[in-house]
Amino acid sequence: MIEFRQVSKQFPDGTLAVDDFSLVIPSRKTTVFVGSSGCGKTTILRMINRMIDRTSGSIEIDGEDIVGLDKVKLRRRIGYVMQNSGLLPHRKVIDNVATVPLLNGVPKKQAHERALELLDTVGLDRSLANRYPSQLSGGQQQRVGVARGLAADPNILLMDEPFGAVDPLVRAELQQELIRLQRELDKTVVFVTHDIDEAFLLGDQVVILQKGGVIVQKGSPTEILSAPANDFVADFIGATKGKRALHIDRRDGREIVLDSEGRAAGVLVDGPTGGSKDAPA
Amino acid sequence: MNWIIENLPLIGQRTLEHLALSIPPIVLSFVLSVPLGWLANRYRPSRGVLLTVLGLLYAIPSLPLLIVLPIILGTGARDSINVVVALTLYGIALMVRTTSDALGSVSSDISQSATAMGFSPWTRFWKVDLPLAGPVLLAGIRVVAVSTVSLVTVGAVLGIKSLGLLFTDGLQRNIVAEVLAGMVATIALALLIDAVLVLIGRLVMPWTRATRVASTRRARLTAEAAAS
Numbered sequence: 023m024i025e026f027r028q029v030s031k032q033f034p035d036g037t038l039a040v041d042d043f044s045l046v047i048p049s050r051k052t053t054v055f056v057g058s059s060g061c062g063k064t065t066i067l068r069m070i071n072r073m074i075d076r077t078s079g080s081i082e083i084d085g086e087d088i089v090g091l092d093k094v095k096l097r098r099r100i101g102y103v104m105q106n107s108g109l110l111p112h113r114k115v116i117d118n119v120a121t122v123p124l125l126n127g128v129p130k131k132q133a134h135e136r137a138l139e140l141l142d143t144v145g146l147d148r149s150l151a152n153r154y155p156s157q158l159s160g161g162q163q164q165r166v167g168v169a170r171g172l173a174a175d176p177n178i179l180l181m182d183e184p185f186g187a188v189d190p191l192v193r194a195e196l197q198q199e200l201i202r203l204q205r206e207l208d209k210t211v212v213f214v215t216h217d218i219d220e221a222f223l224l225g226d227q228v229v230i231l232q233k234g235g236v237i238v239q240k241g242s243p244t245e246i247l248s249a250p251a252n253d254f255v256a257d258f259i260g261a262t263k264g265k266r267a268l269h270i271d272r273r274d275g276r277e278i279v280l281d282s283e284g285r286a287a288g289v290l291v292d293g294p295t296g297g298s299k300d301a302p303a
Numbered sequence: 304m305n306w307i308i309e310n311l312p313l314i315g316q317r318t319l320e321h322l323a324l325s326i327p328p329i330v331l332s333f334v335l336s337v338p339l340g341w342l343a344n345r346y347r348p349s350r351g352v353l354l355t356v357l358g359l360l361y362a363i364p365s366l367p368l369l370i371v372l373p374i375i376l377g378t379g380a381r382d383s384i385n386v387v388v389a390l391t392l393y394g395i396a397l398m399v400r401t402t403s404d405a406l407g408s409v410s411s412d413i414s415q416s417a418t419a420m421g422f423s424p425w426t427r428f429w430k431v432d433l434p435l436a437g438p439v440l441l442a443g444i445r446v447v448a449v450s451t452v453s454l455v456t457v458g459a460v461l462g463i464k465s466l467g468l469l470f471t472d473g474l475q476r477n478i479v480a481e482v483l484a485g486m487v488a489t490i491a492l493a494l495l496i497d498a499v500l501v502l503i504g505r506l507v508m509p510w511t512r513a514t515r516v517a518s519t520r521r522a523r524l525t526a527e528a529a530a531s
């Protein structure tokens with residue numbers, strides 16, 4: 023569990039990026055921060071592994087204030103995946119994946135074996151192991167980035183718009199992959215995105231932020247969708263117009279679901295066909 | 304021509320002496336530029352002053368420097384240490400700015416991700432920043448190498464042994480072939496050292512070739528796709 027208590031971050035130039043932020047991030051769930059550019063998502067995320075130090079308040083991981091921890095050691099036990107993969111261009115894929123174990127002094131052979139397994143885990147062919155990052159596609163690089171984030175088997179995985187820079191098809195694939203991974207690995211994932219669809223798809227807890235890291239609403243996707251806290255949220259999640267603003271029309275005795283433009287989105291059928299993400303398993 | 308054939312062993316020996324005078328300044332200016340470049344890059348206020356002062360070293364004319372250095376260092380006028388020190392100063396003058404720029408140009412995405420992985424600042428410098436600065440450092444040290452090989456000849460005016468002696472001797476005795484031989488050998492030596500540096504670069508930075516191959520291959524594929 024990660025707990026923020028009244029955390030603020032003011033940068034040296036005076037920018038108050040995060041103002042009095044409090045939140046509990048439950049273990050073994052995916053928490054998604056979503057909000058427009060500059061609202062403080064990255065800052066909040068990076069305060070968890072102390073790439074950015076908070077100016078006031080406290081951040082605890084499993085009840086331990088991270089201020090007392092050694093930064094470098096803390097970072098080695100938290101996975102981090104970022105938008106442009108951030109892979110080390112001068113190291114082969116396998117060495118990139120093995121970065122943290124190697125830093126931790128795991129013997130090279132063992133670290134490489136583990137790295138190969140991780141390539142399997144993230145759905146990459148082992149033949150890519152000896153390539154350099156520049157020899158991979160953007161989607162493959164992101165997978166390597168995820169594998170690297172998982173290499174030290176961290177409990178916490180921080181992901182800062184990890185799929186932001188790949189094309190929509192690859193993004194959808196990576197999202198499904200992450201859902202599958204999360205089912206297998208059961209990490210505490212903290213995920214940052216601009217994209218509300220992505221937030222609803224991946225998040226157990228979705229946190230909608232406004233400038234200054236102000237929480238406008240938090241809850242499960244269902245909770246947010248069924249009761250947007252205010253007009254900002256309603257607009258943001260597209261509940262006023264767009265593909266989530268659906269209404270029912272009765273035609274020839276069948277109920278058809280139409281979007282706000284009047285285009286058919288589907289029909290109503292009896293009962294749930296698959297388990298909803300929020301439904302108790 | 305005859306002169307050259309008759310004096311091949313002499314040319315060979317001067318070349319070796321020249322090489323022995325060239326290598327230490329090249330290596331030293333590379334090694335010393337790393338901490339200086341780091342300093343200039345790390346502490347922004349020091350950057351302007353440091354780079355300007357060190358850059359100005361290059362403006363000191365070489366002959367007077369070679370005359371003054373023995374007085375400062377307490378060495379003999381014909382001591383090769385004078386040449387090594389003078390050329391190291393010139394090398395640093397050229398190299399520190401390059402090193403500072405090279406370290407500064409490492410993508411912030413990459414250094415941030417390295418930090419996030421848990422590299423300590425020290426490890427990150429040696430294992431990420433410095434290697435990634437490598438291609439630019441290589442370009443810089445190649446300039447230093449060529450400049451050094453050429454400047455070593457100046458020592459000949461003071462009688463310090465190098466290929467430069469072939470110029471002074473050739474001039475005095477009016478042997479054109481000797482002067483020419485000195486020039487050609489100097490250029491050849493510069494080319495040789497340059498080639499060695501490029502080779503070392505390839506060996507220690509294998510990823511630069513992979514990257515180039517990958518991007519040209521990608522460019523070719525794009526071109527083919529566009530053509531079809």
Ligand SMILES: Nc1ncnc2c1ncn2[C@@H]1O[C@H](COP(=O)(O)OP(=O)(O)OP(=O)(O)O)[C@@H](O)[C@H]1O
Pocket residue numbers: 033034035037038039057058059060061062063064065066216
């Ligand atoms: N090092 C810094 N110095 C000063 N201000 C900063 C710094 N880093 C971020 N900021 C400011 O803090 C605010 C929050 O930035 P942050 O990077 O957390 O936003 P974000 O929500 O991640 O945005 P994006 O979606 O564009 O990545 C912004 O106003 C930004 O300009």
Ligand SMILES: [Mg+2]
Pocket residue numbers: 063064065182
């Ligand atoms: Mg951000």
